[in-house]
Amino acid sequence: MLIKLTGGTVYDPASGIDGQVKTLFVLDGKFIKQPLAEMPVDKEYDLKGKVVMSGAIDMHTHIGGGKGNIARMLIPEDHRKDPVYRSDITRSGCGHAMPSTFTTGYRYAEMGYTAGFEPAILPVNARQAHMEMADIPILDKGGYVMLGSDDYLLRMLTAKKDQKAINDYVAWTMNAAKAIGVKVVNPGGINAFKFNQRQLDLDEKNSHYQVTPREILQVLATAVKEIGVKHPLHVHGCNLGVPGNVDTTLDTIQGIGGLPMHLTHIQFHSYGTEGDFKFSSGGAAIAESINKNKNITADVGQILFGQTITASGDSMRQHANRSFANPNKWVSMDIECDAGCGVVPFKYRDQNFVNALQWAIGLEIFLLVDDPWRVFLTTDHPNGAPFTTYPHLIRLLMDKSFRNDMLATIHPEAQKMTTLGSIDREYSLQEIAILTRAGAAKLVGLDDRGSLGEGAWADITVYTDNADREKMFEKPDYVFKDGELVVVDGKVVHTKWGTTHIVTPEWDNSVEKDLQKYFDRFMTMKVGNFKMSNDEITEDGRGSLTAHTLNRVS
Template sequence: MLTRLSGGTVYDPMNGVNGEQRDIYIRDGRIAPPPADPETAAVNLDLRGKVVMAGAIDPHTHIGGGKVNIARALLPEDHRPDPVPRTTITRSGVGHAAPSTQATGYRYAEMGYTACFEPAMLPANARQAHMEMADIPIIDKGAYVMLGSDDFLLRMLAAGKSQREINDYVAFTITAAQALAVKVVNPGGISAFKFNQRSLDLDEKHAHYGVTPRQILHTLARAVHELGVPHPLHVHGCNLGVPGNVETTLKTIAGVEGLPLHLTHIQFHSYGTEGDRKFSSGAARIAGAVNRNPNISVDVGQIMFGQTVTASGDSMAQYRNHAHAHPKKWVCMDIECDAGCGVVPFRYRHQKFVNALQWAIGLEIFLLVDDPWRVFLTTDHPNGAPFTSYPHLIRLLMDRSFRNECFATLHPDAQKMSTLGSLTREYSLYEIAIMTRAAPAKSLGLTDRGHLGAGAAADITVYTPHADRQRMFEKPDYVFKDGELVVKNGRITRVVDGATHTLRPAYDRGIEKSLREYFDRYMTMRLDNFRLSDAEIENDGRGRLIVHRGRAA
């Protein structure tokens, strides 16, 4: 059946379409080329006066894995005020900072998102993470597997193993964990924390293995590049949240020597030590470095004011932060020496100097990075704020006067330390479409997502333009997922199942021999149980795998 979406104003940056009136055709879940006779369409939806974009993609949102469940269990008081009743087509749950799986899918879809990616999946916990994400309806999912503090890799580095062997290990782990990309969190630091180190700077040696974060970063970045993984190494750098970490971040950018790198929640890594309070914005220097280095992309991890929960693999940083927990409780975990996690509830306050400046730093980075193809819109859900705050964030980026009004309510000392008030840039709809659709899809290698060209998946969002951009983006008129109308007027109308995106880089299976010996000696599971089969994702009747081919290295 052919469906015609006629007359909408289309923003499709991947195909260079900037606010042009176009007809979009859908057939069998894909975008179809225009037929010779438009009247042959069985369904015609008149979208004149509406804005049409591809479904939005969140490249960094914590929606699956042990830490999210811990966060849910830790905060019953956060769920209480936000119950999600069942309807005839949707299931019940709870919302706010760490929503239940079903509510996560509904609320993302109701905002026009059609794909979301969990950025911190422990290899040993991949099965649970995928099972949990399988429970999230409507949206497509995928995950980045965490390496860099795992015992096996650190042993390889300490023993001086070759890059080729490390590439094989990385490729094996991506395949076994059914991942789409690789993330490194506080390289080596999570492991060093377990050896009683409380910080690990870029060139500081791990007390036990004798390797440095710089070595780990460079080796993994090279592995990801040589294996042809489309998304660059996803880096949560050293010294998250520490004043002065801007120097570490700049050294990280320089140290990667031109290899592609994605620096995630960069806002938390852009702090200087100027001023009376020894806490200042490093946004201008970071943005300058990003602008000068085309191999670098970033997502911001914007904070928003209010209660949230921080859930991170960086147990070293979370240990540091736990004194600021609100409410006063936290959890720190380790799994199989693979890595770990820390969960710390947090309330960001606009009248608190540090929080106010963090808010301003995030926005400064958004506005100072020139190329929207290399800066993605995230709050590092739920660490900076729940993903439901995205429409508010979009308004802050698109509406300077609104931004300045908000800025004027901040702690006065934070206002003095920020240049935000002088930044006049306002994002256009085209740029928003880039940073929320086209750029994440391109970065992740999702060739049929994030655009509206013929052959793409028919993931489409339709908005009514409104001067209040928050109002516009929080309630789309229509959302199509794989050609099915799933949201109308901001409400779920149909529940479908999204797919899981994964990658299969080639590798020499000889690595499995040493891995098998390692597992038999040290791990609580066998290598064959560590591997997640396709059937485990597909066989519950809701899962579907989309296997991507790597970029030619």
């Protein structure tokens, strides 16, 4: 099957193409440079005047794992307002804040997204998370395995096990959970919560294990680097949402000592304590620190106003936020001593001072971080807002006058506390393509995605240029997934199944001996059942695994 995409204006940062008119060829799902002369073109699309980018990649979105189902169960009223009916090619479900799996796939694809990465797969829940994501059509997916509050790691740290042993445990767990990265959530804090600590600062010791978050971050970041995983340690830091946490975050950046580290939903970690309400923006300080420290990357976790639901592994902070639950119901739980889970519905309101300033802080960070390759467009779906708000967010970034109009409508005290109005920067199409495509692919460590270059898989979105960027990005003319046309005019016309992206770092088999003992003594599951096999993802015939290359380990 040879497809020709003729005359589109191409934005492909991965190949250094910035808005040039170019004809692309796709052969059997992958880009080729030029077909052989005698090869017939099976299908040609005339893209003159259209904007062509690769398929967008959401590098941090909560689309799989137990907390999603808890969130769904918690807000049936939200689902009832957004029923999704079946069609001849799509399945029924429901939408809004935490859509059903099928709706998640359709709605992402209809916005031009072709991959999403679940950032918080508990190893013990990995099977469920992958099965849930296996029900998300069209998208490629993958996940970061969550470590840092698991008793096994904390025991290793208390026992002063060497870095090699920890590396083996991390690599073993990544394989067992079929992950592409490692995430740490409130390092050690989720565990400390179970020992009745209700907050845990960067240098505060877990009262039981005597381990600090700083130590956990260091060993895990080192492990991730030493086993060659390209995606840097994915860090949801300490003190999420606490006024004054900007200092903790700056300290976290310094404390990692130059190791690669990704700070996720950094907006929630950029709060000062100035002003009448003892709540202020730390956006500028965070952006400056990111600009200075080239080892750091960050996604924003922008909030947008409206009803949503927050689902996080950070049971400590979610427990602290429970009084803000709207509607008033929430869940906080332990999961098999691996970690925790907190689900709290939220309604962000533009006339609420804190919410309004959170909104402005997120945008400040977007606009003040200079290097688009090190900042990523997320709302931490569904925590800051459902992913369906991305086109609106893109417009806020690309259109200063629209942004300032919105700024003028938020809580007046919040307007005074932000420098947003004085920031002139407007993102270009190429920069958006970096944030949502090339940069994300590079950060996650995807070898052959996020690019329109030769050899890459043909995930393509085609938009009609429109000064209203929200309109433009919410309704692509065409979306191709692996060279197959799946969306026309913002509607799914064909469905298929994406692959699951993983890495397979190596480990020393001896690690399992101790784990065996630990599992037999403490866990509800045997080691053999804990580890996922490849078959579990592929045997139904629609899932597949794509293992990506590792950095060369020195």
